[in-house]
Every structure is written in structure tokens, then in C-alpha cells.
Amino acid sequence: MTRAIRIGGFSGYLGDRRSALDEAMAGAPCDVLIGDYLAEFTLAMLAARHRTDPSKGYVEYFLDQLRPHLGALAERGTKVVVNAGGFNPAGLAAAVRAMVTENGAPLRVAHVEGDNILSTVDDLLAAGHEMRSMDSGAPLADWGHRPIAANAYLGGWGIAAALRAGADVVVCGRVTDASLTAGPAAWWHDWRPDDWDRLAAAVVAGHVIECGPHAVGGNFSGFTQVPGMVRPGFPVAEIDADGTTVITKHPGDGGTVTVDTVTAQLVYEIQGPRYLNPDVTAHLDTVRLRQLAPDRVEISGATGSPPPPSTKVAMFAPIGHQIVVSVYATGLDVDEKVALVRAQAEALLEGVDAELDVTALGTAAEDPDRQWDATVQVRIMATAAEREPLARLSEGIGELFLSSIPGFFTDNAARQSSSPKPRIDYWPSLLAIDAVPHEVVLDDGTRIAVDPPPATEQPSQPTHPEPAPVALGETRRVPLGRLVHARSGDKGGNSNVGLWVADPKAWPWLRSLLSTEELRRLMPEAKDLDIVRHEFPHLRAVHFVLRGLLGTGGSSNLRVDPIGKAVGEFLRARHVDVPVELLERGPAAHG
Template identity: 65%
Template sequence: MARGPIRVANFSGYLGDRFTAVDEAMAGDPVDVLVGDYLAEITLAALAARYQHDPTKGYVGYFLDQIRPHLAALAERGIKVVTNAGGFHPAGLATALRDLASHEGVQLRIAHIEGDNVAPDLPRLRAEGHRFEHLDTGQPLDSWGLEPIAANAYLGGWGIAAALAEGADIVVCGRATDASLAAGAAAWWHGWDRGDWTAMAGAVTAGHIIECGSQAVGGNFSGFTRIPDMTTPGFPIAEIAADGTSVITKHARDGGAVTVDTVTAQLVYEIQGPTYLNPDVTVHFDTLRLTALGRDRVGVGGATGSPPPPTTKVAAFAQLGFAIVDTVFVTAPDVDDKIELLCAQVGKDLPDGVDQLEFTRLGTAATDPESQWDATVAVRVAATARQREPLVRLGLARRLAGLYLQSIPGFFHDADAAPATKPKPRIDYWPALLPQEAVAHRAVLDDGRVVRIDPPADTAVSEQPRHPEPAAAPPATGTRSAALGSVAYARSGDKGGNCNVGVWVPDERSWPWLRQALSTEELRRLLPEVKDLDIVRHELPALRAVHFVLRGLLGTSASANTRVDQAGKAVGEYLRAKHLPIPEELLTSWEHDAAH
């Protein structure tokens, strides 16, 4: 007999997410499994540097402090916990958890997942002919010119399912895919087989929706003004049924809201297109259907699955060099001339070895400012070098502070903000693929037994669909120039050196206009920064969304570029701020809905 839906509650979307989230989840509605995601690619880069310095660490100690007060309650209530807080040392975190539980006098079985760390195997794998070609450039890893300090293969959820089936109460993972935390738990709960593609596709979809914490409950949402009680939005829950369909909801006591649009925002976040690849299944988002089922309840159905790819992603990291950044302020008038002189003065007689000095102007001074701050713009100064010493000799903070009496009028620092004096490592990122059969995926139980996870028996190569560009721009008659955000929502994020942007409309009547208006050519016009980039465009009609991948906007990676918006999280809102001709009837309809 089919088991009822598993209730999976998220408590973390990244390293640094709200510390009290575990407390809130334990005090909220009943759930079966808690999942916590900590490992964004930019986080992995930081953990890689830390692990290199101290191999006994490399995991998220923050998680230990979060879970400590709840160990007894977890055991008493039978709630399972699955997390990728293991980072580069899941065995170390599992041991720390066992010690903590023993100290608290709590009986909990703790397992960890291994096999993602392929860094020690790189020499052998390369000797066997694995070239680790870069996913964007196609170049082999040997051409990088940097020595990897870490390399992690993305694991699926079957190791998690095996550990739970063996009685584990807490499962600690390293680089399992974000969605696999929930999908693995669902596969265990429902007893799915490896070939249950549609059910697993639905679970991966649900896992993707809840993986980023409060984002599915109104956090980081373009329509936040329409979401109640946003001071402290709660964390989401996925109720995943035996057929893979799900309902996304939240703890009733918490703030925020779950709506079709907050769920859509997460579905178009950090994807490469409608074909969503996971080590366990290939999910086809273009068949998804979202249904509003009531307050804070959105049904997710229609996900179709096919066999997973024969390969899995590998994230390699290497130290590219060092960087140091400082920010100063310039006051109108004559802002352009003032910044020009400031650049010349700071850039004079740079020490050998400083390979980049970048000035970024932030903001525009008002023409007739009402306050001093309306007349002020920030100037961010970033310097990079392969070695630390040239940046130490540069003395950026000293150099900037030395200009007070010999540079421009109206130039200052924030006196209460400590200037940057120590260069920080820059960690570069190399995304590649490795055959799944080359990854030794295994679950290690608390009694030392090892459950080996076979690679998938059936695989298939799936390409992203190709969607034609709109035949022509929509008619200009009956339109008014307005911000795209007047009728559309957006969400953007990082995928290595690429930035993805999903734009959608909540109103079915607006979809024909959006898909016709938002062509690649129009995107290049709206965003001059991307006009020379390779842009991939997709449509997801069931979500009323147009999706773009801006290849190379983030340089080689979010962790290594020197952009202020390093991971591209604000690109979607920037696009929404841009003006274009919008039909008057759509604007009127949106304004009417907002008023009511």
C-alpha cells in the first residue's frame, strides 16, 4: 500500500542563513525530515581554502551549534535530518555529531556519504584519460594553468536513501546536489526503484523549490510588497507524494507566503534551461504545472523524468591569486572629472605584480540633491595579483587615505568602517564532467558498514531544447514606456561564470506580449553589459517565463570575478528596472491588481 506524502522541511539555503531556522522548524508544524543546504559554489570555494589550511575542518561548524539544542527532541519525535554541511569532510562532521550526541546522552544513529571528493584521485583519473573538459570552453583541465586544491563530484540521492533505510537518523553529505537532499529522503520514504523516473523527477523538482530556504516563502522575491509579514519569512515544506507530485507550503506560524509566483521564482533560479540534469534523473521543467490550492499551498505536478546523464558534474577549485577591495565616496558636482583624477592618482606607480586595478562607480548623484547623500556616489576600488606581496606593497587603504589633502574636494571614507588591509584569496572554479561509473558513491554507517551505490544502469544524453526567437517585436501602438517590473517578476543567480535570469508574468494575458517582447536582441538593448556575450534563450510557457543564460557575465566564476554583484543575484531586478513599451491594458490590469 502506498505510503502517505513525506513532509520535508528546509532549514538552510546557504552557509550564513538564519541561525534560528532549526529552532523555528522544530517549533513549527509536524514534519518527517529536516534538510539543510549550505554548499553554494561560492561557499565551496571558501570552504576549499579553509580545508586546505586545516584538513581536520572543512565542514560547516555552524550546523553543530544549530542542531545541538534539538538532539533529544529529534530522537524523541523520530525526525530525520539530511544536510550537506559535511562540505569537504563529511566524516569529520559525522564524528563531531556522534561526540555531541554522546555528550548530551542522546541515542542517534549518524551516517555520512562519501565519494564526492575526487581530488585525491585526479592524477589517476587523468592518467586513465578523463580530460575534465570545461563545461563552457571545452578546454581540458590540463590547460587551466592552476593546480586544483579541491574537486568534488555532484552526488545524487540514492546514498541518502540507503543510509536512511539502514536506520540513520542524521545523514551528513558533502557535495550532494542541493535537490538530492529532499529527493533522497523521498526515495527512501516511498521505496522507489532506480527507474522510477517520473516520481524521482517530481521529488527533484520539489527539492529544487525548497533548497534555498525562505526564497520559496517570499524571500528574494520581486513581488515582496505583496507578501505579508516579510520581516521574518519562514522556511518551506514540501509534501512529496508517492507519485512524485508535491505540495509546497510552510509552517503556519511563520511569516511570508507560498504562492504560485514565489514557487515559480525558485523554479527559474540557477538553472541552465528547461532540461534540469541530476545524477539520478533528468527532469523536464517544460511540462510542469503549478496550481494554487489554498492559502500557502501550491501544487506541483506534471514533471516528467527520463534517465539521468551518464556523467555528473565535477566542481574543481584552485587559488587564482589574491584581491583587496576598498570603497570611497565622491560628492557632486563634477563627479566624472573627480573620479577620473582619483583613478589616475591611485593608479600611479603601481608595484610590479599588481595585475588589475578596477574602479566601479556605484550610483548617480541627483541633479538637485535634497540631502548630502543624494549628492554622493560610491567608488569601489579593487586590486588583484597572483601573489599576496604586491598587494601588501600596494597598501590600497594607505594609498586612498593619503589623498585627502591632495585629491578632489568632497572625497571621503566612511570613518566607522574599517578599511581593508589584508588581501584575501581568490578562488577560481572549473566545472567539468566525469562518468558516474568513475565516482565511488557510498554511504558509511555508524557501525562502520559501507553501502556502495551503483551508478545508474540506464542513462541518456539530454540536450536543452531550442526555442526560436520571436518573429517580430510586438506592435508599439497602445503602449506606454514603463519599467519591465511594472508587469513582470524576475529572479537571477550564478552558474559558475554564467548568470541566469528568469522573467515571468503572473497574468496569463501578459504571456504572449512577454515572449514576443523579450527577445535576445531586446535583452542586449536593455542590458548593455551583456551585448557582446553569448546568450542562450529558452521559453517555459507553462510557467509564463522567458529564461536567459548570460554566458561569461561572471567571468570564470562567482568566487573569482571582481564584480560588485559578484554572483549576479541582482541582475534580474536590474532588468526589471529597465523601461520598454508595454501595452496600456497590461499596465492598467497590474495596477488594478496591486490596488486590490
């Protein structure tokens, strides 16, 4: 094809807006519609579902999303590519085929296999693959838990092969999020497996649109200036043959596409300037953004190099049980009230091998106008290997109404995790990419093997020296967020956060301000962690990885914000010294 391929998103996670495919079908025409349902956190949820019922383990509501549009998809020639297959892509593909047959629509369905390596873990270990943790470096043998799920991350060439063979709907399991876009782009433009720069550009485009409304203003720190935020739409990527991409959205939908909304997604959930995928390593530090028109942002300059010789493997195992209960402290002596609740919770777990976290959320107003202005939530979370001690904790908290703090109450109308639930731990590992099978299964049973990449290269993140101070002139102490945008997220047990400025004149100040030591000051919770710092001059961004902030992963840590989504907003609330000259440039300069 000579024209750009138009790829529209309609899902950014398991549980995203169910009507999004309806909205995409009603919007501007697209060549391919992609649905991203999987993340490390949601994989843990699906793993439990698959363990309970091996015939499931896929995203069942995708069938309800797809059913009304089978005829229109066939008529328009629009392709659909999803990773909704989860732990059972063959099962979901069979369900889609049955639905297509019942509807009479002439659609062909293929699925991609090979990511689920659970049945071969023992053989891989015996063959010398130690499956070391990407976080701790320890071999899998030291984990002490038996995995119930092990999924290798696949690239996009299986998707490309399925589309090339005539598939209209491609169901995947754990392909990388960006592969949902890179595969269709490679098919459409007939790229070679060693077209590194073009593949990198498609991976960058896929990274931008993989999280649905994120790219049009969802979860954006500048949300007060975004129109239609009650219901922001979903993004569209127009990817040209050379990889140059324009990010846009369906006309009339809520939200907006700006350099800042795209930057927010570029710095989201990355480990640094090298963005690793099974097909290519994308160099994010060469990327440039340009506002072409309202709701049209060009992404150019992406470069790529061969992918790493290994791919990521996500493993999950049950490690016990957990419980969460909330009570409330109101008015005076809040610190002492929280201390008493903590002591009573500890007494209920006395003699039990359990982990307890009691966290007060918020601060009581000094002279409150409303009762709720003086109320602090006290969150009690506990984990243990066995269920029974946690059940006793829940029962015991319920016995404190007459023997705890003054004003003790719980929100009985809220749905609470008042009974113990399974706790799932996460083990991110690496496996040689040529040890991972990668196959496409067509609707007639034909299998197409997907070759490993033609070359690999061990990647390394660049290093950036700590910044030198700059002359500030007259300053004013204000919240960092007065000038600075931020976006944060998770990568296993690590949290990342990118902070950037829209105003080019503010970049030297931001770069100088955000040293590693300053980040430790701004976020005391991270003061003893290993912190990695990188700079993105073209994006005017400083990026940090806070290693270990999230324990071993979002599915098992005890933080109230388990996957680090609000780390960036916390940092924006911290007060720093800002040159008055920058503050006086006005809101237009600050995005």
C-alpha cells in the same frame, strides 16, 4: 508509506539564519528536515578553511543548531539530512556522534562519501579523463593551477540507503542541492532507481525548497506584497507517492507561498528546461503550478528521463590575491572625480601585472536634500599574483586624503577588505558518473556501496526560435517591472535570469518582447556575450543564460554583484513599451 512525506528546509546557504532549525522544530511536524549549506561560492570559502585545518572543512555551526534538539528528534522520529559535511563529512559525522553520545539520545548517524576526488585527480587524468571546463571546453591541463579542492556532485541514492539502514542524521558533502529532498522521498516511497518521472518530481520539489526562504517570498521581486518579510519562514514540501508535490510553510511564520514565489525559485540558477542531476534529468518545461489554498501551491506534471552519463565536478585553486577599497565622490563633476581616482589607482599599480576595476555605484542627485543624495561610492578592486603590490595599493589609497578629489573620504567605520586576501578560481568540469565512488558509512563502520544509475542518456536543451512581433495597440513606456517578475543567479561563470508574468493575458506580449536582441539592448553589459534563450509557457516565463557574465565564477570575478543576484532587478528597472490594456488590468492581474 501511503501518505505524502513532509520535508522541511532549515538552511539555504552557508551563513543562513542560525535559528532556523529551532523554528522548524517549533513549527508543524515534518518527517525529514534538510539543511543546504553549499554552493559554488561557499565551497570556495570552505576550501580555504579545510586547507588551513584539514580536521575541519565542514560547517561547524551546524553542531550548535543540532545540539538543543537531539532529544526531540529522537522522540518524534524526525530525520535530519544535511550537506554541512563540506570537505570533511566524516569529521562532521564523528562530531555529531560524539554529541549524541554525550546527550544520551538514541540517534544513529551516517555519512555519505565519494564526492571528494582531489586525491585521485592525477590518476583520473592519467586514465584519460581530461576534466574539460564546462564553460570553455579546455582540458584541465590548460588551467595552469593546482586544485586544492575537487568535489563531484552526488545524487540522492546514498541518502536513501542511509535512511533505509536506520540512520536518523545523514551528513553529506557535495551532493546536489535537490538530492537532499530526492533521497528522502525515494526512501519514503520506496521508488526504483528508474522511476524517472517520480524522481524528477522530487528533484523539482528539492530545487524549490533548497534555498530556504526563497520559496516563501525571500528575494522575491513582489516582496512589497508579502507579509512578514522582516523574518520570512522556511518552506515545506509534501511529496506524494506519484511525485505530485504541495509547497507550503509552517503556520504563523512570515512570508507566503504563491504561484509566483514558487515560479521564482523554479527559474533560479538553471541552465534551461532540462535540469540535470546525477539520478535523473528533470524536464522543467512540463511542470505546472496551481494555487490550492493560501500558502499551498501544487506542483504537478514533472517528467524525467535518464540522467547524463557524467556528473559535475567543482574544482578550486588559489590564483593570487585580491583587495577591495571604497572611497566616495560627492556633488558636482562626479565623472571627473571618478576618473581621477581611477588614474591615481592605476599609478599606484604602474609596472605591476595586476587587474584593476574602478566602479562608481549610483548617481548623484542634481539638487540634493541630503549630503548622501549627492554621494557616489567608488569601489576599487584589484587582483595580482603576489600580495605585496596590493598591499601597496591599499597603503597608497590611504595617502590620497590631501592629494585627490575634493571631498575625498572613506567610511572608516565600515569593515573593508583593506588588506589583500587570497583569490580562489573555479573550474567546473564533468566526470563519468561510474568513475565517482559513492558510499554510505554507518555508525558501526559498515559501508554500503551505491550503484550508478541503471541507464544514462546524453541530454540536450531544447531550442526555441526567436519570437515574432505581436500587435501592441496603444502603449506606454514604463519600467518592465510594472508587470514582470524576475529572479537571477549564477551557474559558475554564467548568470541566469528568468522573467515571467502572473497575468496570462500578458504572456504573448512578454514572449514577443524578450528576444535575445532586446535583452542585449536592455543590458549593454551583456551585448557581446553568448546568450541562450528558452521559453516556459506553463510558467509564462522567458529564461536567459548570459554566458561569461561572471567571468570564471563568483569567487574570482571583479563584478560588484559577483554572482548575478541583482541582474533581474536591473532588467525590471529598464523602460519598455507596454500595452495600455495590460497596465489597466490592475495589480491583481500582475501578482
